[in-house]
Amino acid sequence: MNIIISLIYAPLVFLSLRYFDIQLVSIFIFLSSCIWFSFTIRKSPKESLYPILYILLSLCAYFLKDFLVLKAMPLIISAIFTIIIFISYLNKKSIILYFAKKFSKKEISKKEEEYIHKSTLFWIIISCINIYIHTQIFQSEDMSFWIFYSSFGWYFLFIGAGMIQYLHRKFIFLKALHD
Secondary structure, eight states, rough: OHHHHHHHHHHHHHHHHSSSOHHHHHHHHHHHHHHHHHHHHHHGGGHHHHHHHHHHHHHHHHTTTHHHHHHHHHHHHHHHHHHHHHHHHHTTTTTHHHHHHHHHOOOOOOHHHHHHHHHHHHHHHHHHHHHHHHHHHHOOHHHHHHHHIHHHHHHHHHHHHHHHHHHHIIIIIIIHHHO
């Protein structure tokens, strides 16, 4: 659900603001986020964090009557994501390792655990690049670039980084592991 919302958020906000004022758009985001929250709270409190963030920002946008609050949403989410990855690295409980273990069909060796933990630094750098791009877009008045990057452009950054990580693991890490 989070992915779908991230894909439609920027175009929906942009198009809505062409026909409605900021307060009406904020009310729509608030109500839809409350509905989203009611579904996610049943599954897991952690999944409810995204709709809560949207609820809070929609309230701020409503009272401040400023589009920049809504435009900041992708940047804020990226910053929170980066902080979570960074904290997990510092605590030596890499969130990337957590998901690797969760979705791996086979046992992950200690060497691979170390590799995944170290590769968390790579993902922190990629996340910081993402924040930088979001910051540039936030400051820019080019709405089409904001819509593109905030909707699905950032996926290209992470998919490209994922391919680099995959190639590094396959041709460098695994080769060194078997030598």
